[in-house]
Amino acid sequence: MPDSQNLLDVRGLKVHFPIEKGIIFKRVAGWVRAVDGVDFSIKKGEALGLVGESGCGKSTTAMAVAQLQTATAGQVFLEGRDLASLSAKDLRAARKDFQLVFQDPYSSLDPRQKAQDIIAEPLRIFAKNGLITMDEAAIQRESLSLMDRCGLSASFATRYPHEFSGGQRQRIGIARALALGPKLIIADEPVSALDVSIQSQILNLLKDLQKDFDLTFLFIAHDLAVIEYFCTRIAVMYLGRIVEITDAATMARNPLHPYTKALLSAVPLPDPRKERSRRRIILKGDVPSPSIEYKGCPFRERCPQAMEKCALSPPSLMQAEEGHQVSCFLYGGA
Amino acid sequence: MKSNRLTRNPIAMTGLAIIGLYLLVILVSTFWLPFDPVEMDIDHLLEGPSLATGHLFGTDEFGRDILSRIMKGTSISLIISIAATALGAVIGTTMGTWAGYLGGRWDHWLMRVADVMFSFPSLLLAIFVMAILGEKTYNVIIAIGIVYIPQFARISRGAILTIKSSEFIKAARSNGASSTFILRKHLLPNILVPLIVQVSLSLSVAILLESSLSFLGLGVQPPAPSWGNMLSSARKVMVLAPWTAIYPGLAIVFLVLGFNLLGDGLRDILDPRLRNVR
Numbered sequence: 001m002p003d004s005q006n007l008l009d010v011r012g013l014k015v016h017f018p019i020e021k022g023i024i025f026k027r028v029a030g031w032v033r034a035v036d037g038v039d040f041s042i043k044k045g046e047a048l049g050l051v052g053e054s055g056c057g058k059s060t061t062a063m064a065v066a067q068l069q070t071a072t073a074g075q076v077f078l079e080g081r082d083l084a085s086l087s088a089k090d091l092r093a094a095r096k097d098f099q100l101v102f103q104d105p106y107s108s109l110d111p112r113q114k115a116q117d118i119i120a121e122p123l124r125i126f127a128k129n130g131l132i133t134m135d136e137a138a139i140q141r142e143s144l145s146l147m148d149r150c151g152l153s154a155s156f157a158t159r160y161p162h163e164f165s166g167g168q169r170q171r172i173g174i175a176r177a178l179a180l181g182p183k184l185i186i187a188d189e190p191v192s193a194l195d196v197s198i199q200s201q202i203l204n205l206l207k208d209l210q211k212d213f214d215l216t217f218l219f220i221a222h223d224l225a226v227i228e229y230f231c232t233r234i235a236v237m238y239l240g241r242i243v244e245i246t247d248a249a250t251m252a253r254n255p256l257h258p259y260t261k262a263l264l265s266a267v268p269l270p271d272p273r274k275e276r277s278r279r280r281i282i283l284k285g286d287v288p289s290p291s292i293e294y295k296g297c298p299f300r301e302r303c304p305q306a307m308e309k310c311a312l313s314p315p316s317l318m319q320a321e322e323g324h325q326v327s328c329f330l331y332g333g334a
Numbered sequence: 335m336k337s338n339r340l341t342r343n344p345i346a347m348t349g350l351a352i353i354g355l356y357l358l359v360i361l362v363s364t365f366w367l368p369f370d371p372v373e374m375d376i377d378h379l380l381e382g383p384s385l386a387t388g389h390l391f392g393t394d395e396f397g398r399d400i401l402s403r404i405m406k407g408t409s410i411s412l413i414i415s416i417a418a419t420a421l422g423a424v425i426g427t428t429m430g431t432w433a434g435y436l437g438g439r440w441d442h443w444l445m446r447v448a449d450v451m452f453s454f455p456s457l458l459l460a461i462f463v464m465a466i467l468g469e470k471t472y473n474v475i476i477a478i479g480i481v482y483i484p485q486f487a488r489i490s491r492g493a494i495l496t497i498k499s500s501e502f503i504k505a506a507r508s509n510g511a512s513s514t515f516i517l518r519k520h521l522l523p524n525i526l527v528p529l530i531v532q533v534s535l536s537l538s539v540a541i542l543l544e545s546s547l548s549f550l551g552l553g554v555q556p557p558a559p560s561w562g563n564m565l566s567s568a569r570k571v572m573v574l575a576p577w578t579a580i581y582p583g584l585a586i587v588f589l590v591l592g593f594n595l596l597g598d599g600l601r602d603i604l605d606p607r608l609r610n611v612r
Contacts, residue, residue, distance in 0.1 A: 066508055092510035100508050108501035112523045122509040129510065176505065 006041040006077075007216045008065070008184055013038040013074035015060050019291060032291045034060040036240035037074070039317060042184075042233075047210065047217035049231030049248070051224060051263070055287060057240040058220045059103075062188045065218060066100050067091060078184065093131050099177040103189035105169035109161040115172050116157035119143040122179040132180075143179065149212075150175040151205060167198035174205065178213065186218045191226060203230055224267050228252060236260045239298040240290055242317060246324040256326045258303050259283075297329070305330060339603050346599020352592030360409045369399035371406040372557040380575040392577040394567065400578060403559035404585050410471065410560045411589070415540035417475045422482020423533055430487035431525070434494030435517060445491065448484035456481045456539075457546055464552045474553050478540050489532050493525035527605050534597020538590035545586060561586050 015035040018028040035057040042048045050058050063069035065076050067083050076083045078097060086094060099122075102108035109118055120143040126132045127139065134142070144154050150171040161169055170190065177185055190206070191199040203226065209215060221227050227234055228248055235245040236259065244257040255261050262281040269275040283302045288294075296311040297303070303310070309329055320331040340346055368388060375397030383392040391400040433444040451459065463477035497503070498521070506516050541561070547553030548562025549569075556563055561582045568578035 063504075068504055068507055095508060095510045098508075100505060102501040102505065104501055108505060110502045110520050110524070121506070121511075125506075125509050125511050125515070131510075173505075180509070 005043055007044045007046075007079060008042040008218065009075075009077040009080075010038060010040050010061075010065060011075045011077070013061065013064055013076065014072045015057070015064050015069060016072040030291050033240050033293070034290060035064060035071075036290075038237075038240070038242055040235055040242060040245060042216055042218060044183075044216055045210075045214065046233060047219055047231045049227035049234045050218065050220045050237060051222060051227050051234060052237035053222060053287060055290070056237045057290075058222075058237055059188050061237070062100070062186050062218065062220050066098060066186050067095070068100075092129065096126065096131070096180045097182055098184040098186060099180060099182040101170075101173055101177050101185060101187040101190045104193050105166050105173060106161075106193075108173050109169055111161055114158050114160060115152070115164070116140070116143050116147065118161070118172055119146050119175045119179055122176060126180060143175075146175040146178055147172075149209075150178070165198075166194050167201060170194060170198075170202055171205065174202075174209070178209065181213070182215070184216045184218065186220075188220050189222070190219075192221065192223065199226065206230065224264065236263065239287060241298065241327065243299065243328070244324075244326045245317070250324055254324075256320055256324070256331055257328050258305050258330070259299050340599075343599045343603055345595050346603060349592045349595030349597070349599055352588055353596060356408055356412060356589055356592070359405055360412065363405040363408065367402040367405055369402045371398060371402040371559050374398060380571060380578070382575070383577055391581040392575065394564070394575075394578050395571050400564070400581050403564060404561070404582055407559040407561050407564065407582070408585070410554055410558070411541055411544060411562075411586075414471070414474050414478065414544045414554075414560075415537050418478035418540045418544075419482065419533055419536045421475065421479030422536065423486050423529070425479070426483040426486025427490045427529065429483065430490030430492075431494050431517060431521060433487065434491035435498060435513065435521065441491070444487070448487045451480070451484040452488070457543065460543055460547055461550065461552060464547060469552055469555055471554050471558075474544055474547055477547070478543050481543065482536055482540075485536070486529070486532060489528050490525055493528050494521055497521065497524050527601050530600050530604060531597055534593050534600070537593040537597075541586055541589055 013035055014033070014037055017032040017034055019030040019032060020026045021029040038057075038061055040048065050061065052058050060069060064071045067076070071084060075085075078094065081094070083091065083094060113121070120139050123132070123134055123139045123142060127134045144157065147154060147157065152168065152171050152175065156164070156168075161172070164172065174190075187206070191202050194202060206217070207230065210217065217231070219227065219231055228251075231248055233245065233247045234251045235242050236257065237243070238259050244251075244255065244260045251260070252264070255264050258281075262283050265279060265281045269278055281304065285302050288298065288301065294300075294314065297306075297314050300306050300310045307329060315327045315329050317325045317327040318332060320326045340350075368390070375393065378387065378389065378393050378397045380395055381387060381389055381393045381397075383390055389399050389401070391404065393399055394403070429444055429448070433441040454462065460477045460481050463480050464473060467473040467476060503516060503520060506520055511519075544553055544560065545562030545565060548560045549566040551563075551566065553562055554560035556567070564582040565579055568575075568582070572579045
């Protein structure tokens with residue numbers, strides 16, 4: 001049962017997509033296992049970073065948590081409530097508590113809506129459905145104050161998205177996500193599309209907002225530096241599964257899984273002397289296709305420390321030390 | 335503010351002026367015509383345009399005044415063009431947007447139906463429908479409307495598909511917006527530009543289709559005048575009396591031009607991304 005301390009509990013989440021064949025009469029030829037059994041939980045006020053290379057299922061996990069993608073199996077508990085079991089009406093009301101910040105600041109805003117209308121839209125939808133009581137004047141005031149809080153001048157209210165820069169657009173997206181006063185923000189690579197100087201501005205804004213609004217984050221990124229700066233805990237994903245999860249400091253000091261080690265060794269160091277002595281672990285081959293079902297560990301073929309038993313059965317996530325879980329036979333398990 | 339942008343756009347205003355001129359002709363023709371458009375006059379067969387006789391555009395092979403016939407035909411041609419485009423646009427866009435938005439089986443079968451309709455050349459399809467329905471003026475509207483359905487369905491579906499996967503649609507869904515709300519507030523406004531271009535093209539093509547049908551004897555039936563059947567009957571005497579073909583032809587050309595200009599202008603006005611570009 002989910003822990004009451006946790007805001008979000010994800011249990012055995014699986015998202016499989018069918019591969020369809022045939023032109024007129026479609027049949028299912030196989031499955032892409034985008035997310036294949038993911039477990040994690042986030043405590044109130046925490047920021048969990050989900051990291052992994054592209055195609056490993058990070059974004060699909062985010063969409064499934066946000067209930068925008070139907071999960072094939074598993075549950076998502078928000079404050080102990082299983083979101084998938086809610087009726088359409090209850091889910092609509094529950095959406096107030098979890099909101100999304102998107103990756104692409106260009107496609108995440110409707111080009112035909114003015115900035116203020118974009119930010120006010122969640123409020124208008126909820127007011128229309130009778131889920132909050134707010135009149136138009138209050139919505140206007142609230143959206144303006146949100147713009148101000150996210151560093152946008154009130155004079156921008158009537159501008160269209162194409163009149164803003166990437167960073168400003170992302171601020172609009174963040175203000176929209178905050179409009180309903182959510183508890184959880186699911187940020188799907190919120191800074192990946194921005195250049196480095198803007199990245200830090202947006203990250204600092206998110207940090208400030210986290211303090212002020214008492215937010216909890218599920219933060220998805222492929223940039224380890226961003227994750228280490230922003231998150232209190234880090235989960236590493238590989239091919240639809242979490243291979244290692246621990247707090248940010250432990251992850252940097254003592255990574256256990258061979259994949260995490262390789263990932264961390266790829267980060268360049270700012271100190272040139274240290275950088276010269278940095279030993280990179282180069283992985284052979286590519287990420288295997290998620291449409292094949294693996295009997296053993298999915299990382300086996302690229303792993304420098306693969307053993308015989310890795311081919312027999314997949315390792316499950318287990319405790320290697322206090323607050324540090326890893327799914328690898330090197331650290332125990334049958 | 336919107337009317338301001340319209341008046342500041344010279345292309346749209348030119349188109350609107352041309353269409354306005356035709357509307358004025360319709361208004362005048364309901365109260366007054368230089369001659370009776372259907373009355374024959376065997377004393378003045380195939381007379382050239384002249385001020386003296388009062389036949390400004392000349393007369394046809396039955397001695398009927400061509401100007402009066404063009405004026406009378408304006409309302410018929412314009413009504414057919416607007417009604418047929420409206421019919422095709424409403425049904426086609428509804429079909430296309432839902433097919434594109436819902437996807438899956440719906441999309442599959444609706445679009446196969448559209449494909450079958452698309453596989454016939456538009457004039458052939460219109461002739462086919464006319465043959466089934468019979469040669470009546472309002473059947474011309476239905477026939478041209480049916481020709482337009484797959485075109486609008488295709489365009490709206492394609493446009494919906496490109497924006498359906500946008501993150502702002504996901505954002506709206508994560509705010510608890512219903513499908514109808516998303517369709518109305520986010521999808522339709524964003525496919526307006528290709529649709530308006532298509533409407534303006536369709537209005538003009540409808541004039542040409544109606545003319546073709548009437549030319550083939552399937553459209554507006556004589557003696558009622560339409561630009562198409564005027565051209566059709568002029569074909570036989572065109573070499574002797576070119577004015578019988580030139581003036582109805584010019585009437586078609588200018589109206590088509592008017593619709594196209596208006597469509598071009600509206601596209602620029604309605605797209606916020608093109609608004610402040612000079």
